[in-house]
Amino acid sequence: EIVLTQSPATLSLSPGERATLSCRAAQNINRFLHWYQQKPGQAPRLLIYDISNRATGVPARFSGSGSGTDFTLTISSLEPEDFAVYYCQQRTSWPTFGQGTKLEIK
Amino acid sequence: EGQLVESGGGLIQPGESLRLSCTASGFSVSDNVMNWVRQAPGKGLEWVSDIYPDGRTYYGGPAAGRFTISRDIPRNTLYLQMNSVRVEDTAVYYCARESMWKYDMWGPGTRVIVSS
Numbered sequence: 001e002i003v004l005t006q007s008p009a010t011l012s013l014s015p016g017e018r019a020t021l022s023c024r025a026a027q028n029i030n031r032f033l034h035w036y037q038q039k040p041g042q043a044p045r046l047l048i049y050d051i052s053n054r055a056t057g058v059p060a061r062f063s064g065s066g067s068g069t070d071f072t073l074t075i076s077s078l079e080p081e082d083f084a085v086y087y088c089q090q091r092t093s094w095p096t097f098g099q100g101t102k103l104e105i106k
Numbered sequence: 107e108g109q110l111v112e113s114g115g116g117l118i119q120p121g122e123s124l125r126l127s128c129t130a131s132g133f134s135v136s137d138n139v140m141n142w143v144r145q146a147p148g149k150g151l152e153w154v155s156d157i158y159p160d161g162r163t164y165y166g167g168p169a170a171g172r173f174t175i176s177r178d179i180p181r182n183t184l185y186l187q188m189n190s191v192r193v194e195d196t197a198v199y200y201c202a203r204e205s206m207w208k209y210d211m212w213g214p215g216t217r218v219i220v221s222s
Contacts, residue, residue, distance in 0.1 A: 036151075038151075049210075089151075089209070091207040094153065094166065096153065098150070100150045
């Protein structure tokens with residue numbers, strides 16, 4: 001099982017600011033690193049797949065990057081609807097998720 | 107594009123059994139890798155099980171030996187048979203379609219509460 005560690009656990013920012021979320025894998029993983037957004041009471045939603053590809057309908061302010069064991073989700077300028085919990089997930093082996101980063105309004 | 111809708115959740119006692127269903131529309135469950143993912147209250151996401159188009163099935167640690175994933179192709183429905191449930195199985199259970207190794211479609215979830 002590949003453990004994914006997300007940081008920070010909570011990120012407090014204001015609308016318009018830039019958000020940088022980290023996901024670190026315990027071992028090298030391939031390109032199957034994805035990011036999901038989850039709002040309270042809702043199912044997760046695919047945001048970024050294969051490290052850096054935006055899913056259908058995802059705004060351009062969301063971007064992903066990284067390789068090997070270190071990956072980043074960046075939101076260039078936060079909109080009110082972006083405040084949510086974000087999970088990374090890998091599919092190199094058995095699927096595992098990070099523990100999540102809660103992005104909250106400062 | 108299609109959708110997934112889970113059902114079958116509820117309140118059950120430790121040691122009992124429950125079967126969850128996930129009905130798909132707009133695509134065939136037999137043509138895709140279908141998954142169950144759960145989320146305990148206030149916690150993160152945890153993969154439970156998946157089934158491949160060729161029928162192979164896999165289970166995560168908490169599910170192994172107690173849960174069984176299956177599908178009914180004519181009904182286009184995915185199932186999760188949960189036996190010998192434990193308090194720690196309390197969670198919202200989501201079914202998710204896996205396309206090219208990513209979960210591109212999720213159902214709204216069904217809540218399972220295990221309590222005496």
